[in-house]
Amino acid sequence: MVSSAGITDKIKSLSDLQTRCHLRQAEDDQFFHEWLKDLPILDQQEQAGIARIKQRYDYHRVDGLLLEGTINLVVVSPLLELAGFLDPPFRIRSPYGIALELEEPEETIRGFIDTLVVQERFWILVVESKRTSIPVPAALPQLLAYMLSAPQKQSPTKTLSQLPVFGLATNGDEFVFLKLMLGDTPQFDVSRTFSLFPRRHELEHVLRIIKRLGQAVLA
Numbered sequence: 001m002v003s004s005a006g007i008t009d010k011i012k013s014l015s016d017l018q019t020r021c022h023l024r025q026a027e028d029d030q031f032f033h034e035w036l037k038d039l040p041i042l043d044q045q046e047q048a049g050i051a052r053i054k055q056r057y058d059y060h061r062v063d064g065l066l067l068e069g070t071i072n073l074v075v076v077s078p079l080l081e082l083a084g085f086l087d088p089p090f091r092i093r094s095p096y097g098i099a100l101e102l103e104e105p106e107e108t109i110r111g112f113i114d115t116l117v118v119q120e121r122f123w124i125l126v127v128e129s130k131r132t133s134i135p136v137p138a139a140l141p142q143l144l145a146y147m148l149s150a151p152q153k154q155s156p157t158k159t160l161s162q163l164p165v166f167g168l169a170t171n172g173d174e175f176v177f178l179k180l181m182l183g184d185t186p187q188f189d190v191s192r193t194f195s196l197f198p199r200r201h202e203l204e205h206v207l208r209i210i211k212r213l214g215q216a217v218l219a
Contacts, residue, residue, distance in 0.1 A: 014141045021148055023186045032179040032189040034166075034216050039208040049082045050204050057196060057203075061172070068126050071172040075196075076126060079203075083210045089218065121163065121217040123147050127171040136174040136193065143167050144188060147180050166213045173197040175206045177213070 017023055026032070042050070056074050060066060066074070080086060125143045127136060147165050167178035177191040191209070194202040 017141045026187045026189045035177050035191040035209045040211045046082050053078050054201050066172045071126050121165050123167040125169040136169045136171050136176045143169050
C-alpha cells in the first residue's frame with residue numbers, strides 16, 4: 001500500500017501507481033456497473049435543485065475558470081445536499097487537507113481532497129487549475145492513491161476485499177467516477193467523463209450516479 005506521506009512525490013502517473021501498488025484496471029465491463037444501471041429516478045425537488053445548480057454554474061462560469069472554493073460552493077456542496085449526504089447516516093469529513101500537485105508542461109494542478117466518509121468508502125476530489133483547463137482524468141492517479149491508502153473499516157458481513165471504494169473527481173466542468181476493490185491485487189475502473197461545459201449539463205446524470213453510489217456503500 002502507498003503511505004499518505006509524500007504521496008504526490010511518488011505517484012505521478014497511473015503507471016507509477018500500478019507498479020507500486022500492484023494495481024490493475026478491471027477487464028470485466030460489469031466490474032463498475034453502479035454508474036451504468038439501476039440509477040434512481042430524481043423527484044421534482046431534486047430536478048428543481050439541479051436546475052438551480054445549472055443556472056448558477058452558467059452564471060459564474062461565463063466569467064472564466066472557477067476556483068476550488070467556487071466549485072465547492074456552487075456545484076459540489078449543493079449536489080451532496082440533493083443526494084442526502086449531509087444527513088444521517090452519512091457524515092462529511094475533510095480531515096486530510098492535502099494539496100495535490102501535478103506538473104504539466106505549462107501548469108501545476110492544485111487540488112484538495114474533500115472526503116465523504118461512509119465507512120471510508122466515498123472520496124471526492126475537487127481539482128483547481130490555473131490559467132488553462134486541465135482534464136480531470138489527469139488527477140485520477142492521486143485520487144486512486146489516497147483511496148488505496150485510506151483506513152478501511154471492516155464490515156460484519158463482508159471481508160475488506162469485498163467492500164468497494166468509490167471516488168469522484170471534478171474540476172467543475174467535468175466529473176469522473178471511480179470504483180476500487182481492495183485485495184492482494186487491487187482492481188479499479190472509471191466511468192466516462194460527464195460534462196457541464198459548454199452547456200451540455202449532464203448534471204442530472206451525475207446526481208443519479210452519486211445517489212446510486214450512496215446506496216452501494218450502505219449496502
